[in-house]
Amino acid sequence: MMTVFSRNLLPGFALSAICAALVACGSGSNNLTDPVSNTGSSSTCGASNGLCVTGQLVDEPVTGINYECDTVANVTTAEGYFVCPNNSVVTFFLLSSDGKKKVTLGTAVIQPLIIAVPDPKTGKSKAEAQLLQLSPLDLVSGAGELDNLEGTDLATTKVLNILRVLQGVASTEEFQLPAPSKRIVVSSAARDKLNLLDKDFGAGGFSSTTTLDETFTKIGITLPAVADAKNHFLAGQRIMLAGLYEAPGLVFSVQRAIDDVIETGIVGKNGDTIILGTNNKQEDKAIESILLLLDRDGRSIGLGQEWKGITQSSPTDSSIPKNVTEMRSKIAPSELVPVSDGLGFSLNGKVKSGFKFKVINKDTLLDDGFVEIYEGTNRYGFISGHPFIYRSLFGLPETTPVSPDLLGKWRRLDKSGQTASYVGSVNLERRRRFDPLLDPAAWKTLDTVKSGEKAIFPLHFKLTFKDSDVSTSGGCSLTGGCTIGSAGITVLENGNIISDMDNNCSSVDANLVDKVSAQQEYRLGAVSAIFPLSGKYYISPVILFSRIPGWEKFYGIMIGDAGRKTRIDISGIQDGLISMKSFENDKTDSSKLSEAAAEWLNYPLSMASFQTTPVDKTGQFPKSYGIISDISLQSCYSPAIKP
Known part of the structure; x- marks a missing residue:
């Protein structure tokens, strides 16, 4: 049995798709002087x-x-x-x-x-x-x-x-x-x-x-x-270990033998198989979709979704979904919420204890147990859930044994957090990594500039989001989409990105509480890289809006994943100028970067666009992605001068 489910809006988790996605995960160069060998x-x-x-x-x-x-x-x-x-x-x-x-x-x-990378000109893959x-x-x-x-x-x-x-x-x-x-x-x-x-x-x-x-x-x-x-x-x-990780709710599965099924993503089975007939079987399964961002402090921001339902091969009852793909497309998901901002990995890459997401029941909106990743090792940004996948990713022979503690495992726990029902494998992929070094020639803070020079960071600006809904209802534009709203953003001196909900450019304490207004601010992401291009400097941000009180309208918006990288021009900030564009090659001239507007994706809505009736799909789809229609410096932003 083979099930492949993919779409250009979302990344798949087949091995070839994993590999292609990682090609763009690198970062920019710098102006630092290389040493000379003695x-x-x-x-x-x-x-x-x-x-x-x-x-x-x-x-x-x-x-x-x-x-x-x-x-x-x-x-x-x-x-x-x-x-x-x-x-x-x-x-x-x-x-x-x-x-x-x-x-x-x-x-x-x-x-x-070692991964197989498709050549953009020939389409053929090379190692x-x-x-x-x-x-x-x-x-x-x-x-x-x-x-x-x-x-x-x-x-x-x-x-x-x-x-x-x-x-x-x-x-x-x-x-x-x-x-x-x-x-x-x-x-x-x-x-x-x-x-x-x-x-x-x-x-x-x-x-x-x-x-x-x-x-x-x-x-x-x-x-x-x-x-x-x-x-x-x-x-x-x-x-x-920082970066943007994903286990999408899309499944690529291959049954190599009766007891050997390779499944990507996070998929699990509940209890024993129920035999319906000679060639029929029915299984109670769950799919988990997780998006996790670890910032430069190793603190986590995340969200996710869970689907539970019955799968069946060679069905006699057409009302029962044939496989996990149909299950995911027909069943509305529950929401997953990280239990803390301490999710992540130990020094050796092993999953930290307490790597849990609360499940929020889609009907009652109450807690409905936990999804826990309890085992696995992060190697080069991957957790692999099957020996075949592990060996394929790391170029190992088929006969090489893979230690069980290297493989990703998860379980679905009840409200008490004690009893497991669904259990299965975990395949988690880092979609973007962060450069450890941001060139001080452009990363200007009071600690890196000279006396009398202006700093740039912390940087305070505002982003305005528009979706792709071109209907004329609700004030939407036939060409520009619907305006969702504007969000105040702060890029801190350490490269992390947080909210500025009251748009006052104030500093925050260690708990991200505004020192002036006492407004609670929230972690949003980090700068992945800083790089020069044609005499200008750009930063490339990665941002994820979790469920933030007062900002529910932005919930699920993701900026800067591997397929939608963005660049912010910081060269003119001290003169009051800032711009934000797509960080992709120009479609007509691959030697140049695109001048198109930066794009965003609403992760939960993009999943929901596959569900329920065709009418509902049509309604969800244009709201699941769009552009950043405007970026502007906050009126309160005033670059500090080093004494």
Whole structure:
């Protein structure tokens, strides 16, 4: 049995669709200066040594670290990038200024996510490697299993000591910048001091904190305290897992054997199969649709929907939906609401405990239990629910065993949160990731500009939304659609995006309460990237409106998913100018960006447009998407000047 359900309005979750969607998940470049290697380098990576893989070394992005892999020898770039052949082994090390001494940090195997990417010109797919982000956790054997850095085991000790060295050799000026403009740049002074080493310092030396401290104290480098290095790293790691995740209510399923069904999305079965006849069966199943945004603080914003009903193959009763696709299209969903803003993943990518959504009954509007994702590991932005999907995504042979705790699992709990009914698999995909580094040349805050210069952030503006309803009722325009309303938006200094519901440009406290009006503000998303283009700087936001009291009319609106990326021109803000456009290629000239208006999608309404009667579908569809018809700076916005 194979069921495929897709539509150009919504992303599917078939493997090929997953892969195509991720191509656009990257981000822009910057104006930061790349470091120059202090020794001979070679950066050849091509046909002779296999597929080239672009990676990024992070605590914060680490600039100027030497690395070798296969025939490649170079230093990490301004954003911490390196390039190696696939399946090679990369070694990272600090090299002294005279090139005679080195401190080896560790090694890692280059095995990134390999996906099939459709060529826009030919339509044929080709294998491409996605960005591989490595941290000290990847340089130490066994550290990939750590869910925190609290232990006294050897792996934890090594990781913490590598972090101390990286932070200890960092340029003070760069390292003291606040996130998201902070990076680790190996200082020339530190390289000079490495000349004084008696001998090379091998990776095994990180096993002993005492030996490490004695060695670096002797050459005049003071390393940070263990607790300080750990806390700095953990704060930075939140951005590594941040982004927009989705498990859509669309299903791609393949039955390979009686007891082996591959299902994408989040699908589960309740109880035993009921046999209706020799070739008939009826199942009580549930489909969950989840949209989850983790901002730069690792705090979650989310929403979702649940469908429950009967599926049947080879039906004798035409009133029973044949499969989960028909079930989803004929049954009105219940709403899913995150139980907290703490949903997410541990240091090693494992699902955090308490990853739950409350189910709101569609008829009574009362709580009706919980949907809980209780197991699974986030790897490169994916949680896979079946060994076949896991192996396919990560290029593993069919015979490779997949540990059960790597696979995504969910359960439907009752109101008490104790008893499970539906259980099944989870396939969750990161649709957009966030750049860990936003170039301080354009990310202007009071901490990054010089004395007498104006900051841009926090930035306060207003967005006006129009849907695609061109009926003449209710004041809608035949050409412009219906105006939904305007929303005040604040982009904070740390790159997160929150509401400004009373449009007063006031600062907020740690709980997002307006310090002037006491208005509760709400998390909306984050800036995914900042990039230069034709002499201008743009930011690319990702925004999701959850159910916000007083802003119910915006509920479900999503801006900046992989298919509807947007760009905001911030170059003229200090002169009172701001604009927002689509972040897609121009349809007539692919070398240019489109000048079309930025688009939005209402996620729950887009799902509802598939349901009930044709008349209802027609009514829902034009309200499920539209454009941002206007962006303007708030009248209260006044860029601050650094004293």
